[in-house]
Amino acid sequence: MIICVASGKGGTGKTTIATNLAAALEEPVHFLDCDVEEPNAHLFLRPEMSDRLDFAVEVPQIDLNKCTLCGKCQEICQFNAVAILPETALTFPELCHSCGGCFLVCPEDAVVSTRRVVGQVETGRRGMITFAHGRLRVGEAMAPPLIRRLKQEVSPHGLTIIDAPPGTSCPVVTALWGADFVLLVTEPTPFGLNDLELAVGAARELKLPCALVINRADLGDRRVQEYAARENLPVLLEIPFDREAAAAYAQGKLLVEALPRWRQWMTALHDSMIEALRGRPTGHG
Amino acid sequence: MPDIREVVVLSGKGGTGKTSLVGALAALAPEKVLCDADVDAADLHLLLRPTVRERHDFYAGHKAAIDPERCIQCGDCLDLCRFGAISESLEINPLRCEGCGVCWYLCPARAVDFPDNLCGEWYISETRFGPLVHARLGIAEENSGKLVSLVRREARQLAEAQGLPWIITDGPPGIGCPVIASLGNASAVLVVTEPSVAGRHDLERVAALAEHFGLPVSVLVNKADLHWESAHAIAEFCAERSYVFLGFLPFDADFTRAQVEGKTIMEYNNKKLQAILCEVWEKFQSATQGLRLQAHLSKQPPTGGG
Numbered sequence: 001m002i003i004c005v006a007s008g009k010g011g012t013g014k015t016t017i018a019t020n021l022a023a024a025l026e027e028p029v030h031f032l033d034c035d036v037e038e039p040n041a042h043l044f045l046r047p048e049m050s051d052r053l054d055f056a057v058e059v060p061q062i063d064l065n066k067c068t069l070c071g072k073c074q075e076i077c078q079f080n081a082v083a084i085l086p087e088t089a090l091t092f093p094e095l096c097h098s099c100g101g102c103f104l105v106c107p108e109d110a111v112v113s114t115r116r117v118v119g120q121v122e123t124g125r126r127g128m129i130t131f132a133h134g135r136l137r138v139g140e141a142m143a144p145p146l147i148r149r150l151k152q153e154v155s156p157h158g159l160t161i162i163d164a165p166p167g168t169s170c171p172v173v174t175a176l177w178g179a180d181f182v183l184l185v186t187e188p189t190p191f192g193l194n195d196l197e198l199a200v201g202a203a204r205e206l207k208l209p210c211a212l213v214i215n216r217a218d219l220g221d222r223r224v225q226e227y228a229a230r231e232n233l234p235v236l237l238e239i240p241f242d243r244e245a246a247a248a249y250a251q252g253k254l255l256v257e258a259l260p261r262w263r264q265w266m267t268a269l270h271d272s273m274i275e276a277l278r279g280r281p282t283g284h285g
Numbered sequence: 286m287p288d289i290r291e292v293v294v295l296s297g298k299g300g301t302g303k304t305s306l307v308g309a310l311a312a313l314a315p316e317k318v319l320c321d322a323d324v325d326a327a328d329l330h331l332l333l334r335p336t337v338r339e340r341h342d343f344y345a346g347h348k349a350a351i352d353p354e355r356c357i358q359c360g361d362c363l364d365l366c367r368f369g370a371i372s373e374s375l376e377i378n379p380l381r382c383e384g385c386g387v388c389w390y391l392c393p394a395r396a397v398d399f400p401d402n403l404c405g406e407w408y409i410s411e412t413r414f415g416p417l418v419h420a421r422l423g424i425a426e427e428n429s430g431k432l433v434s435l436v437r438r439e440a441r442q443l444a445e446a447q448g449l450p451w452i453i454t455d456g457p458p459g460i461g462c463p464v465i466a467s468l469g470n471a472s473a474v475l476v477v478t479e480p481s482v483a484g485r486h487d488l489e490r491v492a493a494l495a496e497h498f499g500l501p502v503s504v505l506v507n508k509a510d511l512h513w514e515s516a517h518a519i520a521e522f523c524a525e526r527s528y529v530f531l532g533f534l535p536f537d538a539d540f541t542r543a544q545v546e547g548k549t550i551m552e553y554n555n556k557k558l559q560a561i562l563c564e565v566w567e568k569f570q571s572a573t574q575g576l577r578l579q580a581h582l583s584k585q586p587p588t589g590g591g
Contacts, residue, residue, distance in 0.1 A: 008326050010299005010458040015483065037459035038297050038490060040483040076390045078346060099385030100367055138493045141430065141462040166299040166458050167325035169422060169429045173380055190544050191304065195326040201424040205380060219541045243511065246536075250512035252482035 002160045003273060004179035006203070008195030010166035012185045013215040013239075016249060017269075018163040019044040022129050024256045024266035030155035033133035034175040035165040036119060036146045043252045047124035047131035055134065056115035057145050059093040060102045066110035073102035073111055094141065119146045123153065130155070143171040151178070168195075168202040176203065181277055182210035183236070183269075188220035193227060200231065211276055213269065216241040236272045237265055289444050290472040290573065291437075291452035293322070295495070297487030299458035301479045302507040305540050306562075307455040308332040308549035311414040313566040317451035319412065320440035321419035322467045324405065324432045329455045332549050335410030335417045343405045343420065343435065345428035346384040349377050355396035362388035362397065380425055404428045407436055409443070416443050430466035433457065437467065460494045468498050473573045475503045475531070480515035488519065492528060502528040503569055509533035529572040531565045534558065 005018040015033075019041050022031045033041035042049075060073070060082065071084045081096040082089065093116050102111045119136040132153040134146040143165065151174075154160045164175040176182060182203045186196040196212075203210040212228055217238035228235050248258040255262040294310075296303050307329055311319050321329040349370075351362070356375060363371045366388055370381035377388075389399040404427065407420035418440040420432050440452050454471070457463040468474070474495040478488040492502045504523050509516035516533055523530040535558075543553035550558055 007299075009328070010296075010326075012300060035459075037461045037464075038487040040298070040486060043482045043486060076386060078384055078386045097383055097385055098367065099383060099387050100365070101385055101387040101390065104365065104387065104391060136461060138460060138490055139465075139497045141465050143459075143461045167429075168424055169325045169463075170425075170427045171459075171461065173425045177381075189541055190331045190547070191328040194328055194331060198326055198424055205425045219538055221545050246508075246511045249483075250479075250481040250515055 001181070001277070002154060002162060002179045003181045003183055004162040004164050004176050005183045005185060006164035006172060006176060006199055007166055007185045008168060008199030009186065009192055012187045012192060013213070014166070014185045015040045015044065015163055016255065017183065017185050017213055018161055020254055020256045020262055021266050021270060022161050023254050024263050025159070025270060026128075028128045028130070028158050030130045030153065030158070030160040031132070031163070032150055032153055032160065033163045034147050034150055035163055036134035036136045036143050036150065037165060037171070039133045039135055041163050042131070042133055044254055045126050045129060045131060047126040047129065049122050049124035051123045053121050054117045055119050055121050055146055055149050056117045057096070057098045058100070058113050059096045059098065059116045060091050060111045061114045062089040062091060063110045063112050064089065066108045068108055070107065072105040072107065076101040076105050097142070098145065118142070121146070121150060144174040147171060147174040154178070168198045172202060173206070176206055176208060179208055181273060182208045183213060183273065184210055185213045185215055186224055187216045188214055188222065188224040190223075192220070193224050196224060197227070200233065209276065211236045211273065214238045234276055236276070237269050239265065289441065289450060289452060291441070291454060291470070292473050292475050292569070292573070293454045293456045293467050293471045294475045294477060295456040295464065295467070295491050296458060296477045297460060297491035298478070298484050301477045301484060302534070302540065303477050304328045304332065304455055305544065305550060306477050306505065306507070307453055309551050309562045310453050310566060311412070312549045312551035313562065314451050314453055316449045317415055317453050318440045318444045318447075318449055319415060319417040320436055320452055320454040321417065322433045322436055322454050322463070323457040324420040324422045324436065325429050325457060325463065327419055327421060329417070330419055332544065332547060333412040333414065333417055334547050335408070335412045335419070337408045337410045339409040341407050342403055343407050343432055344401045345404050345431045346402050347386065347399045348379050348382050348384055348402045349386070349389050350398045350400070351375055351377055351388075352396050352398060355394055357394045357396070359393060362392060365391060384427065402428075405432060407432065407439070409439065415449070416447070418443065429457070430462040433463045433466040434469070441470070460490050464491070464494065468495065468500060471500055473501045473503065475505065475569060477505050477507055478519060479508045480506055480512040480519060482515070485515065485519060485522070492526070501573060503531050503572060504528050505531040505534065505565060507534045508536040510535045529569070531568050532561060534561055
């Protein structure tokens with residue numbers, strides 16, 4: 001089973017919920033931090049890393065000895081990653097989406113495949129948690145290929161917890177793809193509600209069941225709760241704002257270790273997700 | 286023509302208070318255009334309550350679709366697609382389609398259509414603090430970088446046309462495509478962070494990105510009293526890196542209360558926060574004056590992106 005923890009709005013507590021949920025469970029868990037632009041889960045889970053691999057994408061290079069400047073590669077490329085000039089050909093690897101089109105259309109075999117490192121994948125372990133995250137290299141634009149690579153670490157058996165990036169565009173869709181359940185962490189503020197509606201929209205586009213955790217539930221207003229009731233979105237947990245928890249979080253502590261009530265909350269959250277999944281799908285209300 | 290200064294407010298980590306700060310700057314800065322470049326999950330309009338003057342469709346890239354009438358079921362597209370967007374029954378899932386055109390270009394039966402893709406909308410609006418350029422990316426859409434470039438270009442044109450010296454841009458979280466698109470031709474980056482291991486980690490990455498593109502970095506620590514030790518450590522880090530340190534803001538539920546009322550914090554009754562924010566703006570203004578020229582001479586990121 002794959003549970004994806006997402007939010008729309010950043011800073012609502014995705015990583016806090018995902019890491020503490022994983023740490024509270026007394027069963028083997030695969031944990032994937034798919035926020036490759038700003039991965040944070042390792043700061044809390046502190047896994048012992050055992051492997052670090054460069055991740056590269058395939059990009060073209062043009063062999064000017066063979067190239068006749070026919071322009072077919074430029075014609076197929078939708079991303080302006082190849083430019084054919086009157087006397088030479090240029091590639092812009094940072095714009096390339098690695099679709100392979102230029103290799104296929106070149107009649108002269110002049111487009112040569114090269115690798116471009118865009119980030120790293122690190123894997124490790126903490127107790128029963130098998131951990132993996134990706135780190136996009138600073139200056140790289142495209143997160144989805146690295147997220148797709150990371151998702152190969154999904155466990156074929158047992159539970160996988162995915163910490164998704166914020167937002168609702170391509171990196172989030174890539175992280176959500178193939179999940180069985182989406183847990184949306186939100187806060188009861190106008191910003192929280194606005195971004196929650198977008199995130200629910202994304203989960204529904206993907207036809208995934210979803211449920212909510214409302215963090216800092218005592219700050220703000222009641223409109224998130226009203227929206228959840230209207231849309232038949234189960235609220236599995238409401239967490240009040242707590243300076244003690246904020247201070248523990250600030251130092252990178254796991255709240256299930258620092259504050260006993262968090263362990264109870266996370267165990268109950270896990271059980272209610274299992275129950276929600278056994279019942280009818282909840283995201284389509 | 287005045288020399289236009291654009292400040293892009295970033296954070297790396299989400300939820301540190303970017304949009305609340307941009308709301309405050311909207312009230313503090315004289316003569317500016319406001320720009321919401323967090324097109325993926327735009328929130329600034331909830332504080333500024335704009336009146337939309339112009340509404341435009343945003344088309345970018347293409348999406349492939351197979352016409353079953355013309356399809357000869359050869360399956361070439363299925364073999365060629367690297368994004369897993371084509372099913373065994375030869376249908377294209379638009380959520381997985383990258384818009385690369387390989388299936389369209391190479392289909393032997395010319396059975397693939399490749400129409401322009403409507404990805405969202407963008408707006409020019411009026412607010413009580415001046416003009417606002419903002420956008421809404423369609424749910425689960427791509428091309429956020431191009432939309433960011435577009436709203437920023439429009440904001441700059443407005444500033445030039447109306448002779449306004451400042452552009453205040455609310456940036457996206459992260460360090461990827463939309464963030465890179467928010468930096469081309471910018472004058473300075475203001476990072477709002479929080480005193481936590483995660484806030485600090487993400488600050489370091491986003492500041493490195495700004496430096497990579499030769500932009501001066503200023504840093505504000507929000508919610509500083511949630512962990513003073515980490516807050517002071519961030520101030521020291523800024524001194525080491527020669528980032529401009531703008532100060533500390535306390536955690537204060539009045540930010541949320543103001544947000545619930547659709548107000549910026551400068552319109553809410555909290556003199557203490559207002560005094561700090563006035564100082565932050567003054568400090569930012571004087572610190573970036575000297576850095577402006579340097580930024581214009583440095584390396585700039587490419588515009589556009591996927």
